Amino acid sequence: MTDRDRIKYCRTCHDAGHDTDCRSCPNGSGPELIPENHDAVELMQAVLTQWRGAGFGVIGLDYNTLYVEADRMEIDLTPCMMNKIRVLEMLELNRMNKRDE
Helix, strand or coil: CCHHHHHHHHHHHHHCCCCCCHHHCCCCCCCCCCHHHHHHHHHHHHCCCCEEEECCEEEEECHHHHHHHHHHCCCCCCHHHHHHHHHHHHHHHHHHHHHHC
16 A cells, blocks of 8 residues: 555545544554654654644744754754754644644
């Protein structure tokens, strides 16, 4: 199954209201992660609970925590790495906003 097929399958399963644990589904693991993105995903997972909020909701990651965690994990925050983090941040913000609609 291609990554595109897997994503379509998961969306269909979710929209159908299936209350299953995706970790036990052979198609629920999501797209394969290429090695170049491993550190960005690991760092994002480490700070996924560290969001900044305002009166109208979540506005973005707490970058102070991101810097501390990157240092602890010995991940260099190069311009390329920061771009990857910003993309993951935007995807998560979009997901949260759709959930709240």
